[in-house]
Amino acid sequence: MVAQAAREIRDGERVFVGMRLPLMAFVVAKRTHAPNAVGFFELGVVRDEPASELLYTMGDNPNIAGAIWCARTVDLMGLLQRGEVHAGFIGGAEIDVHGNLNTTAIGPDRARPAVQLPGSGGGADIASLAHRLIVIMPHDKRRLRASVDFVTSPGYGRGGDWRKRVGLPGGGPSVLITTLGVFRFADGSAVLESFHPGTSVERIRAETGWALRVASTVRETERPSEEVLAIIRQYDPQGFWTRRGE
């Protein structure tokens, strides 16, 4: 997942990084194909070099020391709204076939949820305003659902030109990377592009809550290179973020 996520970052891009696996993806991209990528952190930090040590939150002291800008959330969100951020990472509890994410609540009644989730944070802003949204989540039939109970972070709504109709300036999910495979979006719907080594289209079909569409060119996900694996192991030697086959 980390290796695939790193491939989604292009050189020179401004990226809303987030935490955990996306942060590792940023480190890998910076040290391989995208040395000029710049990381934005929503609490108000801009970095052109990854922090020197493993982070647990974006506010950890090592992520602040050596930053090139410490500012306000609204400054970075403003750049995002102006269209100056190319890509952003997001995870979610649930996603539907159109890439809409729910991180707010499970159950039909928002005021009396079956499961109260933490909420948007900056996720809904990144989903609304970044040029490309890169979604990373564990693959589970209960998480990849035909429809979600609450759209926290809008994907392609009900598909087609929905984003344009509701007034979103562009963007939308470009990729969904799960523990089993990689989906792209065509006409606002998820299409399986590749399955990770050790999995299969059939296994993914069985563990996906919507009627799976499979690209005619479906293939095995490219394995991470030794160089990339070495960077991940160096940055996260205990496997704190990457232990669970991620």
Place this chain on the structure above:
Amino acid sequence: MPGKVISTREAVGRLVRDGASVALGCALEPAIPFAFAHEVIRQRKRDLELIGPISDIAFDQLIGAGCVARVSAAWVGNVSAGLAHAYRRAMEQGIPRRIEVRDHSNFTIAQALLAGALGAPYLPTRTLLGSDIARANGTFREAQDPFSGETVLLVPAIVPDVTVIAVQRADEDGNAHLWGPWGVSQEAALAAKSVIVLADQIVERAVIASDPNRTIVPGTKVAAVVHQPGACHPSPLQGRYRRDHEFFHEYHRATRSIEGFAAWLAEWVTGVADRDAYLHKLGPRWEALRDSGKPAAEARF
């Protein structure tokens, strides 16, 4: 001028009435004024509205202790562990009481506070169009931009009764230096009717005036200055101390059940007299978190 330098206990007693709206945790993960939140719990304040972007577990503790009637926030959880048990119990089961939630994103809470800081009624934005947050939060309105005709979301101003910020240093009048990311701290402070500053260190006015670009809020906005070293533990304060990650995990494990939450609160909040006693209880663990950072290059004024 009457002295603004008082204790956390006095600041909460004087400035936080039942039913008040209180913004805290405004720098996101760092500089969360846990010392203030714990004193609010000790003084059994009730029916508060909590305002903030992510809050980490400070909101969860206040909710679990029964101090809260409403939350206006982008995220309520435990940044280390994910879900927050007390918030879940309140929302799912009404324990210890039902609370109202006004969902935000980090951008809209920033804009709401910025509108408050500007004295503007609202700010228009493109974020959250098509998100259920825009519908679930009844305070937002969709409108047409009168200039372009495009759809925008109007985010109404939030004016907290009290904003609490924790900073590295302040003078006795409340002129406060905060370095590291500011999150929504400045907007929240400027929007508020009164501001409480928890300063890790009280310094002479000349120290503040030597570097005025680092001032997050002028003393003119500040009602109370508290000299409270270690006010943010387990969250970090740049150049002073690091984040105590394990403390967040311990809290998560300990508060899974109602009884566990009550025991945790008794041990770390109601069972200690004040922040100094809390730090003393942490003992060597607290000493190990200290981090003096690196000096910035000199700027000459």
